[in-house]
Amino acid sequence: MEQPILKVDNLTKIFTRKGQPDFAAVDHISFDLMPGECLGLIGESGSGKSTTVNMITRLLDPTEGKIVLDGDDITGISGRELRKVYAKMQMVFQTPTDSFDPRCTLGDGIGESLRNNGRSRAETKAEVARLLEQCGLTAEFASRYPHQVSGGQCQRAAIARALAVGPKLLICDEATSALDVTIQKEIIALLNELRRNHGSELSILFICHDIALVQQFCDRVLVMYKGRIVEKGKPDDVIRNPRNDYTKRLIESIL
Protein backbone atom coordinates (compact mmCIF):
# COMPACT_ATOMS: atom_id res chain seq x y z
CA MET A 1 0.00 0.00 0.00
CA GLU A 2 1.07 3.54 -0.75
CA GLN A 3 2.61 5.44 2.13
CA PRO A 4 0.87 8.66 3.20
CA ILE A 5 2.87 11.85 2.75
CA LEU A 6 1.55 13.14 6.05
CA LYS A 7 0.28 11.15 8.95
CA VAL A 8 -1.07 12.92 12.00
CA ASP A 9 -1.69 10.81 15.05
CA ASN A 10 -3.58 11.94 18.16
CA LEU A 11 -2.29 15.48 17.76
CA THR A 12 -3.23 17.65 20.73
CA LYS A 13 -2.52 21.21 21.81
CA ILE A 14 -3.49 22.36 25.25
CA PHE A 15 -3.01 26.03 26.04
CA THR A 16 -2.47 26.76 29.70
CA ARG A 17 -2.93 30.24 30.99
CA LYS A 18 -2.68 31.49 34.51
CA GLY A 19 -6.00 31.73 36.29
CA GLN A 20 -7.87 29.92 33.54
CA PRO A 21 -8.71 26.29 33.00
CA ASP A 22 -6.60 24.44 30.46
CA PHE A 23 -7.96 24.82 26.99
CA ALA A 24 -7.64 22.11 24.35
CA ALA A 25 -7.44 24.04 21.07
CA VAL A 26 -6.74 20.81 19.23
CA ASP A 27 -8.00 17.62 20.79
CA HIS A 28 -6.57 14.26 19.71
CA ILE A 29 -6.97 14.54 15.98
CA SER A 30 -5.67 11.94 13.54
CA PHE A 31 -5.69 11.87 9.76
CA ASP A 32 -3.66 10.81 6.74
CA LEU A 33 -2.85 12.71 3.58
CA MET A 34 -1.95 10.60 0.53
CA PRO A 35 0.51 11.69 -2.18
CA GLY A 36 -1.16 13.89 -4.78
CA GLU A 37 -4.26 14.27 -2.67
CA CYS A 38 -5.90 17.55 -1.75
CA LEU A 39 -7.39 17.45 1.70
CA GLY A 40 -9.72 20.20 2.86
CA LEU A 41 -9.94 21.24 6.49
CA ILE A 42 -12.97 23.33 7.38
CA GLY A 43 -14.45 24.62 10.57
CA GLU A 44 -15.62 27.83 12.15
CA SER A 45 -13.27 30.49 13.43
CA GLY A 46 -11.49 29.31 16.56
CA SER A 47 -12.01 25.61 15.88
CA GLY A 48 -8.26 25.00 15.91
CA LYS A 49 -7.37 24.86 12.22
CA SER A 50 -4.40 27.20 12.39
CA THR A 51 -3.19 25.62 15.59
CA THR A 52 -3.22 22.26 13.84
CA VAL A 53 -1.14 23.41 10.89
CA ASN A 54 1.22 25.38 13.10
CA MET A 55 1.94 22.13 14.88
CA ILE A 56 2.35 20.23 11.63
CA THR A 57 4.87 22.81 10.43
CA ARG A 58 6.48 22.67 13.89
CA LEU A 59 6.08 26.40 14.45
CA LEU A 60 4.22 25.37 17.58
CA ASP A 61 5.09 22.45 19.85
CA PRO A 62 2.32 19.89 20.24
CA THR A 63 1.28 18.84 23.73
CA GLU A 64 0.75 15.30 22.60
CA GLY A 65 0.68 13.22 19.46
CA LYS A 66 2.83 12.38 16.50
CA ILE A 67 3.50 13.93 13.10
CA VAL A 68 5.00 11.75 10.40
CA LEU A 69 6.06 13.45 7.20
CA ASP A 70 7.01 11.27 4.26
CA GLY A 71 7.81 8.36 6.56
CA ASP A 72 9.91 10.37 9.05
CA ASP A 73 8.70 11.21 12.52
CA ILE A 74 9.22 14.98 12.79
CA THR A 75 7.50 15.50 16.14
CA GLY A 76 10.59 15.99 18.28
CA ILE A 77 13.21 17.28 15.89
CA SER A 78 14.71 20.76 15.97
CA GLY A 79 17.55 22.88 14.61
CA ARG A 80 19.28 21.72 11.45
CA GLU A 81 17.16 18.58 11.13
CA LEU A 82 13.98 20.61 11.25
CA ARG A 83 15.28 23.06 8.67
CA LYS A 84 15.88 20.14 6.33
CA VAL A 85 12.26 19.07 6.73
CA TYR A 86 11.11 22.43 5.39
CA ALA A 87 12.35 21.40 1.97
CA LYS A 88 9.43 18.96 1.90
CA MET A 89 6.75 21.04 3.51
CA GLN A 90 5.74 24.63 2.84
CA MET A 91 2.93 26.92 3.79
CA VAL A 92 0.97 29.78 2.25
CA PHE A 93 -0.45 32.23 4.78
CA GLN A 94 -3.79 33.97 5.06
CA THR A 95 -2.49 37.54 4.84
CA PRO A 96 -0.25 37.77 1.79
CA THR A 97 1.26 41.19 2.47
CA ASP A 98 2.15 40.35 6.07
CA SER A 99 3.80 37.13 5.01
CA PHE A 100 6.66 39.04 3.39
CA ASP A 101 9.19 41.04 5.40
CA PRO A 102 8.30 44.69 4.73
CA ARG A 103 12.00 45.52 4.47
CA CYS A 104 12.91 42.86 1.93
CA THR A 105 11.90 42.55 -1.71
CA LEU A 106 9.62 39.75 -2.87
CA GLY A 107 12.64 38.30 -4.69
CA ASP A 108 14.58 38.14 -1.41
CA GLY A 109 11.68 36.34 0.25
CA ILE A 110 11.20 33.84 -2.56
CA GLY A 111 14.94 33.22 -2.86
CA GLU A 112 15.61 32.87 0.86
CA SER A 113 15.06 29.13 0.98
CA LEU A 114 17.14 28.65 -2.17
CA ARG A 115 20.03 30.63 -0.68
CA ASN A 116 19.70 28.59 2.52
CA ASN A 117 20.00 25.45 0.45
CA GLY A 118 23.33 26.59 -0.92
CA ARG A 119 22.35 28.02 -4.30
CA SER A 120 24.45 30.87 -5.63
CA ARG A 121 23.10 34.39 -6.02
CA ALA A 122 22.88 34.08 -9.80
CA GLU A 123 21.17 30.69 -9.71
CA THR A 124 18.70 32.01 -7.16
CA LYS A 125 17.89 35.02 -9.28
CA ALA A 126 17.16 32.91 -12.34
CA GLU A 127 15.11 30.45 -10.32
CA VAL A 128 13.09 33.23 -8.69
CA ALA A 129 12.27 34.63 -12.13
CA ARG A 130 11.15 31.20 -13.28
CA LEU A 131 8.99 30.69 -10.17
CA LEU A 132 7.36 34.09 -10.55
CA GLU A 133 6.48 33.33 -14.15
CA GLN A 134 5.15 29.93 -13.18
CA CYS A 135 2.82 31.69 -10.74
CA GLY A 136 1.54 34.17 -13.29
CA LEU A 137 3.75 37.15 -12.49
CA THR A 138 6.75 38.62 -14.31
CA ALA A 139 10.39 38.53 -13.25
CA GLU A 140 10.17 42.25 -12.64
CA PHE A 141 8.17 41.60 -9.43
CA ALA A 142 11.28 40.24 -7.73
CA SER A 143 12.53 43.76 -7.08
CA ARG A 144 9.27 45.04 -5.60
CA TYR A 145 8.45 45.40 -1.93
CA PRO A 146 5.32 43.76 -0.47
CA HIS A 147 3.48 47.08 -0.13
CA GLN A 148 4.08 47.80 -3.80
CA VAL A 149 1.95 44.92 -5.08
CA SER A 150 -1.71 44.00 -4.77
CA GLY A 151 -2.94 41.31 -2.39
CA GLY A 152 -3.52 38.85 -5.22
CA GLN A 153 -0.09 39.44 -6.70
CA CYS A 154 1.46 39.08 -3.29
CA GLN A 155 -0.30 35.77 -2.73
CA ARG A 156 1.03 34.54 -6.09
CA ALA A 157 4.51 35.51 -4.91
CA ALA A 158 3.84 33.65 -1.64
CA ILE A 159 2.91 30.55 -3.63
CA ALA A 160 6.09 30.99 -5.67
CA ARG A 161 8.05 31.15 -2.43
CA ALA A 162 6.38 28.00 -1.14
CA LEU A 163 7.18 26.15 -4.36
CA ALA A 164 10.83 27.28 -4.49
CA VAL A 165 12.22 24.25 -2.69
CA GLY A 166 9.95 21.79 -4.50
CA PRO A 167 7.89 20.67 -1.49
CA LYS A 168 5.84 17.50 -1.41
CA LEU A 169 3.30 19.02 0.94
CA LEU A 170 1.80 22.45 0.49
CA ILE A 171 -0.31 23.82 3.33
CA CYS A 172 -2.66 26.69 2.54
CA ASP A 173 -3.99 28.27 5.72
CA GLU A 174 -6.96 30.25 4.42
CA ALA A 175 -4.79 31.36 1.54
CA THR A 176 -7.75 32.87 -0.25
CA SER A 177 -9.78 34.31 2.63
CA ALA A 178 -8.24 37.78 2.55
CA LEU A 179 -8.78 38.18 -1.19
CA ASP A 180 -11.86 39.28 -3.06
CA VAL A 181 -13.90 36.77 -5.03
CA THR A 182 -12.40 37.21 -8.50
CA ILE A 183 -8.84 37.09 -7.19
CA GLN A 184 -9.82 34.08 -5.09
CA LYS A 185 -10.88 32.30 -8.28
CA GLU A 186 -7.57 33.13 -9.94
CA ILE A 187 -5.57 31.77 -7.02
CA ILE A 188 -7.65 28.58 -7.02
CA ALA A 189 -7.05 28.28 -10.76
CA LEU A 190 -3.33 28.64 -10.13
CA LEU A 191 -3.40 25.96 -7.43
CA ASN A 192 -5.38 23.67 -9.74
CA GLU A 193 -2.79 24.16 -12.45
CA LEU A 194 -0.03 23.30 -9.99
CA ARG A 195 -1.84 20.13 -9.01
CA ARG A 196 -2.19 19.12 -12.66
CA ASN A 197 1.48 19.75 -13.37
CA HIS A 198 2.86 18.06 -10.29
CA GLY A 199 0.50 15.07 -10.16
CA SER A 200 1.28 12.86 -7.19
CA GLU A 201 4.40 14.89 -6.37
CA LEU A 202 2.37 17.56 -4.62
CA SER A 203 -0.17 17.08 -1.88
CA ILE A 204 -2.20 19.96 -0.51
CA LEU A 205 -3.70 20.57 2.89
CA PHE A 206 -6.29 23.22 2.19
CA ILE A 207 -7.74 25.15 5.10
CA CYS A 208 -10.81 27.12 4.40
CA HIS A 209 -14.02 28.61 5.73
CA ASP A 210 -15.86 28.17 2.51
CA ILE A 211 -17.43 24.74 2.09
CA ALA A 212 -18.38 25.46 -1.52
CA LEU A 213 -14.76 26.16 -2.39
CA VAL A 214 -13.67 22.98 -0.66
CA GLN A 215 -16.28 21.04 -2.60
CA GLN A 216 -14.88 22.06 -5.97
CA PHE A 217 -11.20 21.95 -5.02
CA CYS A 218 -10.63 19.08 -2.59
CA ASP A 219 -10.65 15.28 -2.87
CA ARG A 220 -11.52 14.81 0.77
CA VAL A 221 -12.62 17.01 3.60
CA LEU A 222 -12.30 17.06 7.38
CA VAL A 223 -14.70 19.11 9.45
CA MET A 224 -13.29 20.49 12.68
CA TYR A 225 -15.36 21.69 15.60
CA LYS A 226 -13.97 22.78 18.95
CA GLY A 227 -10.64 21.11 18.35
CA ARG A 228 -12.02 17.77 17.19
CA ILE A 229 -12.61 16.27 13.80
CA VAL A 230 -16.36 15.71 13.73
CA GLU A 231 -16.78 14.53 10.18
CA LYS A 232 -14.69 13.28 7.30
CA GLY A 233 -15.24 12.05 3.79
CA LYS A 234 -15.68 13.11 0.20
CA PRO A 235 -16.94 16.71 0.03
CA ASP A 236 -20.06 15.72 -1.92
CA ASP A 237 -20.97 13.01 0.58
CA VAL A 238 -20.38 15.26 3.54
CA ILE A 239 -22.54 17.95 2.04
CA ARG A 240 -25.29 15.60 0.96
CA ASN A 241 -25.65 13.69 4.19
CA PRO A 242 -23.87 15.25 7.07
CA ARG A 243 -23.96 13.01 10.09
CA ASN A 244 -22.93 15.54 12.64
CA ASP A 245 -25.19 18.33 13.91
CA TYR A 246 -22.51 20.94 13.61
CA THR A 247 -21.82 20.02 9.99
CA LYS A 248 -25.52 20.20 9.26
CA ARG A 249 -25.68 23.72 10.61
CA LEU A 250 -22.53 24.69 8.73
CA ILE A 251 -24.00 23.48 5.47
CA GLU A 252 -27.39 25.00 6.08
CA SER A 253 -25.80 28.35 6.76
CA ILE A 254 -24.31 28.35 3.29
CA LEU A 255 -27.11 26.83 1.21
Place this chain on the structure above:
Amino acid sequence: MSEPTVRIQKIRRDTVKTRLIIFGTLAFLLLIGSIFSEHLTPYDPYLQDLSNAKAAPSAAHPFGTDRYGRDMLSRVIVGSRASIYSTLLLVAIITMIGTGVGVFCGWHGKWIDTVLMRISDMFLAFPGLVFALAVAGVLGGGLQNAIIALAAISWPKYARIARSQTLSQKETPYLKAARLSGSGTWKIIFKHILPNIMGPILVTSMLDIGTMMMELAGLSFLGLGAKPPIAEWGSMMSDTRSLITTVPWVTFAPGLAIFVSVMIFNLLGDTIRDYADPKSRSSS
Protein backbone atom coordinates in the same frame (compact mmCIF):
# COMPACT_ATOMS: atom_id res chain seq x y z
CA MET B 1 -9.74 61.24 3.98
CA SER B 2 -10.97 64.79 3.55
CA GLU B 3 -8.87 67.39 1.82
CA PRO B 4 -8.06 69.68 4.82
CA THR B 5 -6.76 66.83 6.97
CA VAL B 6 -4.46 65.73 4.21
CA ARG B 7 -3.14 69.25 3.95
CA ILE B 8 -2.57 69.53 7.70
CA GLN B 9 -0.70 66.25 7.65
CA LYS B 10 1.38 67.41 4.77
CA ILE B 11 2.25 70.68 6.52
CA ARG B 12 3.14 68.83 9.69
CA ARG B 13 5.28 66.46 7.66
CA ASP B 14 7.06 69.34 6.03
CA THR B 15 7.84 71.07 9.33
CA VAL B 16 9.13 67.81 10.74
CA LYS B 17 11.41 67.52 7.74
CA THR B 18 12.68 71.08 8.17
CA ARG B 19 13.32 70.49 11.86
CA LEU B 20 15.11 67.26 11.01
CA ILE B 21 17.40 69.12 8.62
CA ILE B 22 18.09 71.96 11.09
CA PHE B 23 18.80 69.85 14.17
CA GLY B 24 20.55 67.17 12.13
CA THR B 25 22.90 69.82 10.75
CA LEU B 26 23.49 71.35 14.19
CA ALA B 27 24.28 67.97 15.73
CA PHE B 28 26.53 67.16 12.81
CA LEU B 29 28.40 70.46 13.20
CA LEU B 30 28.80 69.74 16.90
CA LEU B 31 30.31 66.34 16.11
CA ILE B 32 32.62 67.66 13.41
CA GLY B 33 33.59 70.51 15.72
CA SER B 34 34.50 68.12 18.51
CA ILE B 35 36.57 65.91 16.18
CA PHE B 36 38.65 68.87 15.05
CA SER B 37 38.37 70.72 18.37
CA GLU B 38 42.14 71.00 18.78
CA HIS B 39 42.41 72.96 15.58
CA LEU B 40 39.51 75.25 16.38
CA THR B 41 40.75 76.73 19.63
CA PRO B 42 41.94 80.34 19.51
CA TYR B 43 44.48 79.65 22.33
CA ASP B 44 46.22 76.63 23.78
CA PRO B 45 43.62 75.36 26.27
CA TYR B 46 46.30 74.10 28.69
CA LEU B 47 48.57 77.16 28.51
CA GLN B 48 48.66 78.97 31.84
CA ASP B 49 49.04 82.74 31.95
CA LEU B 50 48.86 83.77 35.58
CA SER B 51 49.25 87.45 34.77
CA ASN B 52 45.92 87.24 32.99
CA ALA B 53 44.06 84.99 35.50
CA LYS B 54 40.38 85.36 36.18
CA ALA B 55 39.97 87.89 33.40
CA ALA B 56 36.39 88.85 32.66
CA PRO B 57 34.92 88.07 29.21
CA SER B 58 36.34 90.40 26.60
CA ALA B 59 36.84 90.52 22.85
CA ALA B 60 40.11 88.56 23.22
CA HIS B 61 38.60 86.01 25.65
CA PRO B 62 34.84 85.78 24.98
CA PHE B 63 34.32 83.44 27.98
CA GLY B 64 37.04 85.00 30.09
CA THR B 65 39.92 83.05 31.65
CA ASP B 66 40.11 80.73 34.65
CA ARG B 67 42.23 80.99 37.76
CA TYR B 68 45.35 79.88 35.89
CA GLY B 69 44.71 82.32 33.10
CA ARG B 70 43.66 79.59 30.62
CA ASP B 71 41.27 80.75 27.90
CA MET B 72 37.79 79.41 28.77
CA LEU B 73 36.53 79.35 25.20
CA SER B 74 39.44 77.14 24.15
CA ARG B 75 38.87 74.89 27.13
CA VAL B 76 35.17 74.53 26.38
CA ILE B 77 35.92 73.72 22.74
CA VAL B 78 38.50 71.10 23.66
CA GLY B 79 36.20 69.77 26.35
CA SER B 80 33.64 68.91 23.69
CA ARG B 81 35.76 65.93 22.67
CA ALA B 82 35.65 64.21 26.05
CA SER B 83 32.05 65.19 26.75
CA ILE B 84 30.47 64.39 23.40
CA TYR B 85 32.49 61.32 22.53
CA SER B 86 32.16 59.66 25.88
CA THR B 87 28.42 60.28 25.68
CA LEU B 88 28.13 58.80 22.21
CA LEU B 89 30.25 55.84 23.23
CA LEU B 90 28.07 55.31 26.28
CA VAL B 91 24.85 55.48 24.27
CA ALA B 92 26.29 53.12 21.65
CA ILE B 93 27.28 50.63 24.35
CA ILE B 94 23.93 50.59 26.13
CA THR B 95 22.04 50.41 22.83
CA MET B 96 24.01 47.39 21.70
CA ILE B 97 24.04 45.53 25.01
CA GLY B 98 20.40 46.28 25.72
CA THR B 99 19.25 45.33 22.23
CA GLY B 100 21.34 42.18 22.28
CA VAL B 101 19.95 41.01 25.60
CA GLY B 102 16.39 41.99 24.66
CA VAL B 103 16.39 40.23 21.31
CA PHE B 104 17.97 37.15 22.85
CA CYS B 105 15.37 37.03 25.64
CA GLY B 106 12.48 37.65 23.28
CA TRP B 107 13.64 35.06 20.80
CA HIS B 108 14.78 32.38 23.19
CA GLY B 109 12.12 32.76 25.87
CA LYS B 110 11.93 30.09 28.59
CA TRP B 111 13.92 30.34 31.83
CA ILE B 112 16.82 32.37 30.51
CA ASP B 113 14.37 35.10 29.53
CA THR B 114 12.91 35.12 33.03
CA VAL B 115 16.33 35.28 34.67
CA LEU B 116 17.67 38.10 32.48
CA MET B 117 14.48 40.11 32.76
CA ARG B 118 14.45 39.85 36.56
CA ILE B 119 18.05 41.09 36.55
CA SER B 120 17.09 44.03 34.38
CA ASP B 121 14.14 44.73 36.71
CA MET B 122 16.60 44.96 39.56
CA PHE B 123 18.68 47.52 37.70
CA LEU B 124 15.57 49.46 36.76
CA ALA B 125 14.30 49.52 40.33
CA PHE B 126 17.58 50.97 41.60
CA PRO B 127 17.84 54.74 41.82
CA GLY B 128 20.12 55.26 38.83
CA LEU B 129 22.62 57.84 39.93
CA VAL B 130 23.03 56.28 43.37
CA PHE B 131 23.99 53.01 41.73
CA ALA B 132 26.34 54.79 39.36
CA LEU B 133 27.93 56.48 42.36
CA ALA B 134 28.41 53.13 44.05
CA VAL B 135 29.95 51.56 40.94
CA ALA B 136 32.19 54.55 40.33
CA GLY B 137 33.07 54.43 44.02
CA VAL B 138 34.10 50.77 43.83
CA LEU B 139 35.93 51.03 40.51
CA GLY B 140 37.41 54.41 41.33
CA GLY B 141 37.02 57.65 39.43
CA GLY B 142 37.91 58.34 35.82
CA LEU B 143 35.89 58.84 32.70
CA GLN B 144 36.11 55.19 31.70
CA ASN B 145 34.64 54.00 34.99
CA ALA B 146 31.93 56.63 34.84
CA ILE B 147 30.93 55.21 31.45
CA ILE B 148 30.92 51.67 32.83
CA ALA B 149 28.82 52.77 35.81
CA LEU B 150 26.23 54.52 33.66
CA ALA B 151 26.18 51.67 31.13
CA ALA B 152 25.44 49.20 33.92
CA ILE B 153 22.28 51.01 34.93
CA SER B 154 21.06 52.15 31.52
CA TRP B 155 20.93 49.02 29.36
CA PRO B 156 17.72 47.52 30.82
CA LYS B 157 15.51 50.13 29.16
CA TYR B 158 16.78 49.00 25.77
CA ALA B 159 16.47 45.36 26.71
CA ARG B 160 12.78 45.89 27.54
CA ILE B 161 12.04 47.67 24.27
CA ALA B 162 13.96 45.15 22.19
CA ARG B 163 12.35 42.23 23.96
CA SER B 164 8.78 43.38 23.49
CA GLN B 165 9.46 44.30 19.88
CA THR B 166 11.03 40.89 19.26
CA LEU B 167 8.06 39.14 20.83
CA SER B 168 5.65 40.90 18.52
CA GLN B 169 7.92 40.24 15.52
CA LYS B 170 7.93 36.56 16.40
CA GLU B 171 4.21 36.32 15.79
CA THR B 172 4.29 37.88 12.34
CA PRO B 173 3.59 35.65 9.35
CA TYR B 174 6.77 36.78 7.61
CA LEU B 175 8.88 35.52 10.45
CA LYS B 176 7.10 32.18 10.30
CA ALA B 177 7.73 32.20 6.57
CA ALA B 178 11.42 32.88 7.20
CA ARG B 179 11.57 29.90 9.54
CA LEU B 180 9.86 27.77 6.94
CA SER B 181 12.47 28.94 4.44
CA GLY B 182 15.02 27.14 6.58
CA SER B 183 16.76 30.25 7.89
CA GLY B 184 18.68 29.72 11.11
CA THR B 185 18.41 31.80 14.27
CA TRP B 186 21.24 34.20 13.39
CA LYS B 187 19.99 34.87 9.93
CA ILE B 188 16.48 35.51 11.20
CA ILE B 189 17.73 37.88 13.88
CA PHE B 190 20.06 39.88 11.67
CA LYS B 191 18.07 39.87 8.47
CA HIS B 192 14.50 40.09 9.71
CA ILE B 193 14.20 41.04 13.37
CA LEU B 194 16.86 43.72 13.84
CA PRO B 195 16.01 45.78 10.74
CA ASN B 196 12.35 45.77 11.77
CA ILE B 197 12.88 46.77 15.40
CA MET B 198 15.73 49.26 14.92
CA GLY B 199 13.41 52.26 14.46
CA PRO B 200 12.02 52.64 18.00
CA ILE B 201 15.36 51.64 19.51
CA LEU B 202 17.28 54.30 17.60
CA VAL B 203 14.72 56.92 18.58
CA THR B 204 15.25 55.97 22.22
CA SER B 205 19.03 56.25 21.85
CA MET B 206 18.75 59.64 20.22
CA LEU B 207 16.58 60.86 23.08
CA ASP B 208 19.04 59.37 25.55
CA ILE B 209 22.06 61.26 24.24
CA GLY B 210 21.04 64.42 26.08
CA THR B 211 20.24 62.57 29.31
CA MET B 212 23.46 60.62 29.25
CA MET B 213 25.49 63.74 28.59
CA MET B 214 23.93 65.31 31.69
CA GLU B 215 24.56 62.23 33.81
CA LEU B 216 28.17 61.89 32.69
CA ALA B 217 28.73 65.58 33.40
CA GLY B 218 26.99 65.04 36.73
CA LEU B 219 29.34 62.22 37.70
CA SER B 220 32.30 64.28 36.56
CA PHE B 221 30.98 67.18 38.58
CA LEU B 222 30.93 64.93 41.63
CA GLY B 223 34.55 64.08 40.92
CA LEU B 224 33.81 60.52 39.74
CA GLY B 225 34.29 61.15 36.02
CA ALA B 226 36.99 62.90 34.06
CA LYS B 227 39.94 64.03 36.14
CA PRO B 228 41.69 67.38 35.72
CA PRO B 229 43.58 68.61 33.80
CA ILE B 230 41.51 66.85 31.09
CA ALA B 231 39.02 69.39 29.88
CA GLU B 232 35.55 67.89 30.33
CA TRP B 233 32.52 70.06 30.86
CA GLY B 234 31.24 68.45 34.02
CA SER B 235 34.59 68.40 35.78
CA MET B 236 35.31 71.94 34.57
CA MET B 237 32.17 73.12 36.31
CA SER B 238 33.08 71.20 39.42
CA ASP B 239 36.65 72.55 39.53
CA THR B 240 35.49 76.07 39.42
CA ARG B 241 32.42 76.01 41.56
CA SER B 242 34.16 77.73 44.48
CA LEU B 243 34.72 80.68 42.18
CA ILE B 244 31.11 80.99 41.09
CA THR B 245 30.43 84.14 43.09
CA THR B 246 33.59 85.95 42.11
CA VAL B 247 34.26 84.79 38.54
CA PRO B 248 30.95 83.22 37.41
CA TRP B 249 32.00 82.84 33.75
CA VAL B 250 34.36 79.93 34.48
CA THR B 251 31.39 77.88 35.68
CA PHE B 252 28.96 79.39 33.29
CA ALA B 253 30.91 78.64 30.08
CA PRO B 254 30.98 74.81 30.36
CA GLY B 255 27.44 74.91 31.75
CA LEU B 256 26.27 76.73 28.68
CA ALA B 257 28.08 74.21 26.48
CA ILE B 258 26.30 71.32 28.21
CA PHE B 259 22.97 73.11 27.98
CA VAL B 260 23.31 73.84 24.26
CA SER B 261 24.52 70.34 23.32
CA VAL B 262 21.89 68.57 25.41
CA MET B 263 19.28 70.80 23.85
CA ILE B 264 20.43 70.06 20.31
CA PHE B 265 20.49 66.30 20.85
CA ASN B 266 17.14 66.28 22.63
CA LEU B 267 15.47 68.30 19.91
CA LEU B 268 17.01 66.02 17.29
CA GLY B 269 15.74 62.99 19.20
CA ASP B 270 12.24 64.48 19.41
CA THR B 271 12.27 65.27 15.73
CA ILE B 272 13.38 61.78 14.78
CA ARG B 273 10.61 60.36 16.95
CA ASP B 274 8.05 62.55 15.20
CA TYR B 275 9.50 61.55 11.87
CA ALA B 276 9.31 57.86 12.68
CA ASP B 277 5.76 58.17 14.00
CA PRO B 278 3.46 56.84 11.30
CA LYS B 279 0.78 59.35 12.29
CA SER B 280 2.94 62.18 11.04
CA ARG B 281 3.34 60.41 7.71
CA SER B 282 1.08 61.31 4.84
CA SER B 283 -1.47 58.57 4.50
CA SER B 284 -0.94 57.91 0.80
